[in-house]
Every structure is written in structure tokens, then in C-alpha cells.
Amino acid sequence: MRVPVSWLLEHVDVSDLDEEITAEQLADAFVRIGLEVEEVQPLGDITGPLVVGRVAEIEELTGFKKPIRYCQVETGDEVRGIVCGATNFVEGDLVPVALPGAVLPGGFAISARKTYGRVSEGMICSARELGLGEDHSGILVLESGVADPGDDAREFLGLDDTVIELAPTADRGYCFSVRGLARELACALEVPYGDPAVLDVPAAEGDAWPLTIEDPEGCRRFVFRRVTGVDPTAPTPWFIRRRLMLAGIRSISLAVDVTNYVMLEMGQPLHAFDAEKLTGDLTVRRAKAGEKLTTLDDVQRELDPDDIVICDETGPISLAGVMGGATTEIGEKTTDVLLEAANWHPPSIARMVRRHKLPSEASRRFERGVDPALPPAALERAARLLRQYGEGSIHPGRTDVGVPELPEPVTMPIDLPDRVAGVRYQRGVTARRLGQIGCRVEVGTTDDGTTIVTVVPPTWRSDLHQPADLVEEVLRLEGYDTIPSELPPAPPGRGLTEVQRRRRTVSRALAEAGYVEVLPFPFVSPATWDAFGLDGEDVRRDTVGLLNPLDAERDRLTTTLLPGLLDALARNVSRGQRDLALYHIGQVVLPRSEQVPVPELGVSRRPSDAEVATLLAALPQQPLHVAVVLAGHRERPGWWGPGREANWADAVQAARLAADAYGVELNVVTGDLPPWHPGRCAELRVGDWPVGHAGELHPKVVEALGLPKRTCAMELDLDALPLRERRPAPAISPYPPVLLDVALVVDREVPAAEVAAALRAGAGDLLEDVQLFDVYTGEQIGEGKRSLAYSLRMRAPDRTLTVAEATAARDAAVAAATERCGATLRG
Incomplete structure (x- = not known):
């Protein structure tokens, strides 16, 4: 809201103040009572001769790409020739003229110069050139008869004024007017105020229109x-x-x-x-x-x-x-x-x-x-x-x-502002301050002798509903600077909770692995689920709606983090980024199967345990998820090599990384869930319980959302991971390992993770690590088969492991894989 000081002072009587008040002091007064001032802009940033001129004659110049006029302008005792490109004035109009020697806002100096084959002895000015506004569509044409040619234009144009630009908060709609701002200013300066809305409105004689x-x-x-x-x-x-x-x-x-x-x-x-x-x-x-x-x-x-x-x-x-x-x-x-x-x-x-x-x-x-x-x-x-x-x-x-809706009365103890602020205000301050903002105030006493005020807010203050609102008005008008800043002693802390620690640990692990955290838009459009390929019965379509959405097309709270992350990915790609690895940790909102009415709780007392329980039961479930999206190169190409494109395995590894950061091991099995590619989707489990999915997105989803080819994603429910209240430091054996490799032939449908789990179970405690390092298919293996080569690292915690012991552990591992997965040792 931009407002000139002269307009404000028409409704605020500052004549009784000890000294003339400046625009900066007015701005300080606004800030003191809680209004943000963005700029104080004086208008008088013009030096040199600026006069009123009358256009006596206009000659249209031809042969140029745009309209050019050579004007004879009366500026008092002389007539000056001025070249002008505007066409919104005619002969006889009064216009502001900057003569040679004038300097306009922005340091724009005016001088006599030859242009378009004529000598221009000044400039006819627009509103923007004079600093009066942003309109540069034409010359500023003045009212006829209000000034004479040659008069100083500064006083007529009001260039001695100052514009204050304020940014009222959304709850103070009344401040988007001179009426509201002048009232606030009068309260801050404690001077008389004149309401421009106080008019003698005559009674109507019938309707103006049906x-x-x-x-x-x-x-x-x-x-x-x-x-x-x-x-x-x-x-x-x-x-x-x-x-x-x-x-x-x-x-x-x-x-x-x-x-x-x-x-x-x-x-x-x-x-x-x-x-x-x-x-x-x-x-x-x-x-x-x-x-x-x-x-x-x-x-x-x-x-x-x-x-x-x-x-x-x-x-x-x-x-x-x-x-x-x-x-x-x-x-x-x-x-x-x-x-x-x-x-x-x-x-x-x-x-x-x-x-x-x-x-x-x-x-x-x-x-x-x-x-x-x-x-x-x-x-x-x-x-x-x-x-x-x-x-x-x-x-x-x-x-x-229609009938105007009148505010409801609000009752509160008269000393409530004192108790909230921790300050003993002078007697009568509460009633006086509330009266200044337009409230009707009645002071009374309860049966137990407590002095109370019953306040009827004015019609323009629809934000005053409860005692806390009235307290805020008293405190801000008295000045927040009068409230002492004393921090209470901090009780001994117990550190982060396990949930907080897990979130930070997972976030740090992903960031250290090269992922970049983003904060995507948390709302989603129902059309997103169509792009994701979800069927009509998919539970992710069951979302919670917003009563007053920021975007009418995205008016639902999301049940998955992927829509926002994929939007961020697409936006970065559209701005020239090609190799991306993004992650986000946030809550999703899952509506309950049975809706519970939300209770309305006041602020006069602490809610009871039953009320809190009812409130929590009415809220939708909001589990904490982590999700990543990848596109382009995971390992960038350069002189060192060709690099490597991100694939489904990187998304699975991101999930393992997030779980490993908090000491949880994931089981990876084949999955099938939109929007992932059915043949390149992994289901992530803790034990037998699914906690997420990872893999490559379906090509139709990639095309519908305008994503790079073979975009990959992962989403994991962090709240579904078990909390490790005590995580002992890993024991590191000082003895050397024994490294053995095995190659097993299995059916192509058998997941590599199942074979690795069987090897780990068969080898027992001596197996320290198992890694898949090669996958082979070909005629030598047989149709429908594949060879999986694993590296086994054996180590004993208390002794040097013998070859016989390591070989026995390997044979036990192979036997377990044969029994559980039908594997055969490749020759």
C-alpha cells in the first residue's frame, strides 16, 4: 500500500505536537505499532527549472519510424521549441516542462540538444520522469486554468511530498486504506483522528436498481x-x-x-x-x-x-x-x-x-x-x-x-495485558487503547470482585475474536519495546529424540552421498494420479483437501513425496540441469478410514487429556517419509572415463543407505507398484514388512510428466523402520580376512537378494560381507538361467581364520543357496 504523507495528514491532526513531524518519524511510528514499512520515497528529487508550459503549436515530423512532434511551448515570457514523442496532448494543453539545467530523478540531466533535425530546448515530462508514478504511456497533461505558463511546477505537482510504502499483514485488511492507516498513525502518535467515513448519509427514497x-x-x-x-x-x-x-x-x-x-x-x-x-x-x-x-x-x-x-x-x-x-x-x-x-x-x-x-x-x-x-x-x-x-x-x-454482520462482544480481565506482558501498565491503559482502535468498552466487576472489560470490536476489525486479540492490540499500541526481554532459565536438556536423531542421520547420509535436499510444493492435483498410472481404487488417491488452497489446481495434501520431487526435477531440467540427484524428507498425509469431528478448543485454559486425545484422533496420519529422484549421470563423464547413467540400482542403494544410516537392514525383493516400471521395481522390506519401493519409473509416467528418460526414484517410510534405542559401536576384528568367490547358476526369476540372504544364513557368523560382482547370461548357462558371482569375505573376531574353516563356511553357504533357491555351483 503506497500512500502520500499529505493524504495521511488530512485525517491526522499533528498541530499539537511540539515539533514538525517528518516522513521518517511517521514511518518509525508505523513500525512501532507493528506495520512493516518497505520504503520512504521523497518526491522532491528534482533540481533546476521545472515550469508549467502551454503547448502553443504542434508540428508533426515525418520520415521517422515512430511519431515525432516538434512543439512550440509557452514557458512564461518566451516560447521554446521542444521535440516530443508522445501524442496524448493537443494545442492549448498545460504540461510540465523541464528546462535546460534541470536534473530529473535518477540523475537525468536536461540540456538543449539537436535531435530529429530540430533543436529541443527542454523536455515535456511524463509522470514517471517526474517520479510521480510508473505511467510512461504519455505526457502528464495538467488541468487547464489552474496555473499559468512559467509558474513553478513543483508546488502545483506537490513534489515536496513523500510517499510511504507499507506491507500490512493479511489479518489487517483495514490498513489497505488511508482511513485505516491514518487511524493507526493517530494511535501511535496519540493525536486526534478524523474518520473520512463519517458522512451524513441521507435516507433512501426507494431503490436505485432492483x-x-x-x-x-x-x-x-x-x-x-x-x-x-x-x-x-x-x-x-x-x-x-x-x-x-x-x-x-x-x-x-x-x-x-x-x-x-x-x-x-x-x-x-x-x-x-x-x-x-x-x-x-x-x-x-x-x-x-x-x-x-x-x-x-x-x-x-x-x-x-x-x-x-x-x-x-x-x-x-x-x-x-x-x-x-x-x-x-x-x-x-x-x-x-x-x-x-x-x-x-x-x-x-x-x-x-x-x-x-x-x-x-x-x-x-x-x-x-x-x-x-x-x-x-x-x-x-x-x-x-x-x-x-x-x-x-x-x-x-x-x-x-443484506444486513452487516456485527462483531460479537469479548470479555476479559482488565489486567490480562499486564499479566501477559509481565508489565504493570498505568491505570486505564487497556480501556483507552481499545477505545482508540474503535472498540466500545464497558468496565464491570464479577461476583468475586475481578474487574473485567466487555469489548465490542468495531465493524472494520473482523480479526478481534478473543481476549488474546485484544491483548495484542494493547501491547502493540503501548509498544513492544516496553516489554522486558528476559529469557527464562533453560531446563537441562535431554538432547534429540530418537525420531529427530534418525531424521538428521538419514539426511546427512544422503547429502554425503551426493544428493541435494529440496523442499518441494506439498500440495498435489488429482490429475497427478492419472499421470502416475494409478487405478481408481489405489489408496494413494484418497487425499485430504484444503479449504483455502494456494493453487486451485493443487488443492490436495499429498500421500507420497514423489509428485513434489518430480516437479522439482522437471523444473531443474527445464533450466539446463541434466545430472540430478534430489532428496526430500517430509510428512505425507493419510486420511483415516473414519472421520472424527475436530473439536474447537479455546485458549483460556489448557485442554484436558480427553480433549487432546479427541483432537489427535481427528487428525490424519502423517508418517515421515524419505524419497529420492535421479536422472542423468550418477558418475559424470570426463577425461577419467565415460561415466555412468543413473539406474534402478542407484535408487535401491539410496534406500539401503538411508536404512543403514540408522542401523536397519533392508530386504530387497521384486515389486510391482505404479509409477515404477513393473520389471525394474524393487519392494523394500524390513523382515517381511514392506516399507517402501525403489526403481526406474514407467516410461508412460516419464512421458506424461516431461521427465528425462529412465528417471529413477525411491520412497521409504521412515516411521516404519524400527528405532534403535541403543546402537553399539561395531566390533572390528584385528585378524586378516579370507576372500572367496562363488558363482551360482539360478533361474532368471530368482532375485539376487534372495541368493545373497541364503549365502549369509548358511555361512553363519564367519561371513562378514557378501557382494554381488557379476551377472552373466548365455548359452553356456542354459535358457532361462543366469550366473550370479558373489565375493565372500570371511573373518573371525578372535583368531586368524584357517583355509579349512573358510572353505567349510563357503560350502555351507552354497548348500543353503542350493536348498533355498535351487542354485547350482557353476563349474
Whole structure:
């Protein structure tokens, strides 16, 4: 929210302060009461002669690629020739002129110079060149009759002003207006405040236009005011245009500018309809499937049944609270203006903005909540401006449908702010501060003698619901700097929990192995499951929905980490990365089979054990998973060799690495689970219990998601791994090992992991390690067979192992593999 200091001070009386207040002091006051100030921008960064000029003559120069004009401009006692490329002014217009010797914002020096075959003795300036805004589409044309050629333009343009840019938090929607910011400033400085919404609103004499609200949840209140006979050629007054420019809003026409001006001043967005383009009575309702609306940006939008629309007899004419429709737009010949001010359901507006990707100044305010009592005053203000500057006549009728929702009273002990802050405030501070923000405060006493305050929040403070909210208001207005910063003594710690230690250990192990941790988007679209090839009964499709999603297309909490990780992989590939190994450790959300109602717990006391148990039972299961994705080279090529592409075995090894980091051994068996390739998918088990999958993704999934060929992935349920409360250090034998190799012929369907497990079981405690180092298939082995070669490392912990002992252990291992897997020793 950008606001000039001069506008704020119209509603804040600082005359009683001891010294003149500066813009920096105003910014400090905002920060002191909890508002973030992003920038303080003085406008007077112009030196040298800047005057008002009158365009006396315009000569159109030809032969150039763009329009060029040579203008004779009266700047007082002399006429200067100035070359200009803008075409939005005519002879007789008043314009700001920077004469030679002037220096504009950004250090842009003006001098007489020859250009386009003419000598230009100055520059006719746009709003951006003067630092008044970002509009550079044309020259800044001034109102006629308000100044004479040669007058100093600084005072007329208000270049001695300063713009303060603030970033109010989402819960302070009332601060997106001069009205709200001036009230906050008055509280911070403890000076009188004048509310621009305090107007004498006359009683209505009938309706301004017939209206029906079919969706009272989406539209709480709707008010119309009609102004007829408006002069469509009437210019917007300079003070309105200037303030709109400084706020970053482009001037369009008087009717549109007035609605934007009142929105900035009071915080109530307005919309103006051309009444002559309306057909029949108006209705507020939800859109119907298949309906379309062309908005003011000339884009035809297909409406969603969740959209709130304003309709006449022809159908939707406005996307409520977001943008009006093109069919009822204020045009160059509009004389009959129907002004609208409404109060919309904030979550509905937020969903519409995200669904249509159509943010606007109006929707920013409706999303955060607008004062429901404000529409009549805002419309009265706008109607009077149109009457004053557009020579219109205010229709005596007013349509006012709906009843504003009034805040509920809140009761709390009067000393609660003192107890929360640990500070003894002066007597009466609580009631005074709450009264400053607009609350009605009544002080009373309970039966046990406790002094309490009953507070009725103002209509513009929809964020005040409970005593904690009121405490925050008192504390911030008194100043957070008055609260002592004393840290309580820290109790002796017990270190990390086993779950925390496991997460850090696994993360460190993957990072040390070359994987890069990412934090992907945790929400997923239902269409993702189609791309993954999941059937309709797959439990991963059963997801938890969000009431107010950040992205309307991704409105579900994910049941697997792979969608977010694969999105991150695709994004990196699209930006030129080819060799990727990413990982993420996070929670997935698994809904319970039976939904338990979520209890509403207050903050006045600690919940009971039963309430906590009910709350936990209502929450979905949220196990901790780890997942990795790989693409490109796992070992990069170079002068040392050709490198190696990542494959399914790397994904399996990542799972082993994560489990080994916490002392858990995984059993790897053949698996078949989308989105993995059925022939290159491994199921990961602890004992006989499946805890994850790894392997190469299915080619159709890779194509649907735009991933590199043969992308691999792994996902492991960390919560399903057993916790090792005591992990003894490994015993290292000081005696030499005996290395033996065996080659076994097995059926091709027998997993290599099963053969390794059989060897390990048969060899007993003397077998320290077994590694598969070769796989061979060919005519010598036989059809449907393969040869698996294993390296066995034998070692005894207390003696040097003899060859006979090692050979006996090897023979026992081969015998076990023969019995369990049908293996035969290859000759």
C-alpha cells in the first residue's frame, strides 16, 4: 500500500505536537505499532527549472519510424521549441516542462540538444520522469486554468511530498486504506483522528436498481447508488489523479478514477456500471456450469460453479469482487452511472482470484475482509464526487440488500495485558487503547470482585475474536519495546529424540552421498494420479483437501513425496540441469478410514487429556517419509572415463543407505507398484514388512510428466523402520580376512537378494560381507538361467581364520543357496 504523507495528514491532526513531524518519524511510528514499512520515497528529487508550459503549436515530423512532434511551448515570457514523442496532448494543453539545467530523478540531466533535425530546448515530462508514478504511456497533461505558463511546477505537482510504502499483514485488511492507516498513525502518535467515513448519509427514497441475492453466504451485503447526467468528457481533478498515480493506479476516466480513489481512501472497493447497458433486474448468485464472462481485460473466462457473479437478464456481467464485465463497462459516452459497493465472502474471493489468476486491487481488500458497515458511506462519497466534478445528479433511491454482520462482544480481565506482558501498565491503559482502535468498552466487576472489560470490536476489525486479540492490540499500541526481554532459565536438556536423531542421520547420509535436499510444493492435483498410472481404487488417491488452497489446481495434501520431487526435477531440467540427484524428507498425509469431528478448543485454559486425545484422533496420519529422484549421470563423464547413467540400482542403494544410516537392514525383493516400471521395481522390506519401493519409473509416467528418460526414484517410510534405542559401536576384528568367490547358476526369476540372504544364513557368523560382482547370461548357462558371482569375505573376531574353516563356511553357504533357491555351483 503506497500512500502520500499529505493524504495521511488530512485525517491526522499533528498541530499539537511540539515539533514538525517528518516522513521518517511517521514511518518509525508505523513500525512501532507493528506495520512493516518497505520504503520512504521523497518526491522532491528534482533540481533546476521545472515550469508549467502551454503547448502553443504542434508540428508533426515525418520520415521517422515512430511519431515525432516538434512543439512550440509557452514557458512564461518566451516560447521554446521542444521535440516530443508522445501524442496524448493537443494545442492549448498545460504540461510540465523541464528546462535546460534541470536534473530529473535518477540523475537525468536536461540540456538543449539537436535531435530529429530540430533543436529541443527542454523536455515535456511524463509522470514517471517526474517520479510521480510508473505511467510512461504519455505526457502528464495538467488541468487547464489552474496555473499559468512559467509558474513553478513543483508546488502545483506537490513534489515536496513523500510517499510511504507499507506491507500490512493479511489479518489487517483495514490498513489497505488511508482511513485505516491514518487511524493507526493517530494511535501511535496519540493525536486526534478524523474518520473520512463519517458522512451524513441521507435516507433512501426507494431503490436505485432492483436486486436479488440468491447466495447470502457469498454476498453479505449489496448496495447501489445511481448518478445520472454525468459529463463523460469531464476531466478527473488533479488531486485525484495525483494520488492515484502515487498509489500506482493509472487514471482512466472520471467515473473509474472516483471509484479507485474512494477505495484507496476508505478501503471499500467500488464498481461502476453503465446503467444504460444493463438489462432488467440484477441478481447475485453462484455461476452455472458452462457459463462464460468476458472481463474488462477482454479475456473470455469459463466460470466455475464456485464463482460468485452479478447477473442481469442476459447472464453474468461481473466477476464479483474481482473484475467487472466488458458488456457493462464505463465508456466514453457513459452518462448514467450505477455505483456498486458490496461485502463478499473473503475465502470465496480468494479462490476466484487463484482459479482465474486474476489479482486486482479490489480482490486484495476483499480477500482480507472489508468493513461491512462501510458501503453506504463509500457510495455517498463517490456519488458526491461525481456530482461535484462530473456535474451529475444523485438519484434519490438507494438499494441496500443484506444486513452487516456485527462483531460479537469479548470479555476479559482488565489486567490480562499486564499479566501477559509481565508489565504493570498505568491505570486505564487497556480501556483507552481499545477505545482508540474503535472498540466500545464497558468496565464491570464479577461476583468475586475481578474487574473485567466487555469489548465490542468495531465493524472494520473482523480479526478481534478473543481476549488474546485484544491483548495484542494493547501491547502493540503501548509498544513492544516496553516489554522486558528476559529469557527464562533453560531446563537441562535431554538432547534429540530418537525420531529427530534418525531424521538428521538419514539426511546427512544422503547429502554425503551426493544428493541435494529440496523442499518441494506439498500440495498435489488429482490429475497427478492419472499421470502416475494409478487405478481408481489405489489408496494413494484418497487425499485430504484444503479449504483455502494456494493453487486451485493443487488443492490436495499429498500421500507420497514423489509428485513434489518430480516437479522439482522437471523444473531443474527445464533450466539446463541434466545430472540430478534430489532428496526430500517430509510428512505425507493419510486420511483415516473414519472421520472424527475436530473439536474447537479455546485458549483460556489448557485442554484436558480427553480433549487432546479427541483432537489427535481427528487428525490424519502423517508418517515421515524419505524419497529420492535421479536422472542423468550418477558418475559424470570426463577425461577419467565415460561415466555412468543413473539406474534402478542407484535408487535401491539410496534406500539401503538411508536404512543403514540408522542401523536397519533392508530386504530387497521384486515389486510391482505404479509409477515404477513393473520389471525394474524393487519392494523394500524390513523382515517381511514392506516399507517402501525403489526403481526406474514407467516410461508412460516419464512421458506424461516431461521427465528425462529412465528417471529413477525411491520412497521409504521412515516411521516404519524400527528405532534403535541403543546402537553399539561395531566390533572390528584385528585378524586378516579370507576372500572367496562363488558363482551360482539360478533361474532368471530368482532375485539376487534372495541368493545373497541364503549365502549369509548358511555361512553363519564367519561371513562378514557378501557382494554381488557379476551377472552373466548365455548359452553356456542354459535358457532361462543366469550366473550370479558373489565375493565372500570371511573373518573371525578372535583368531586368524584357517583355509579349512573358510572353505567349510563357503560350502555351507552354497548348500543353503542350493536348498533355498535351487542354485547350482557353476563349474
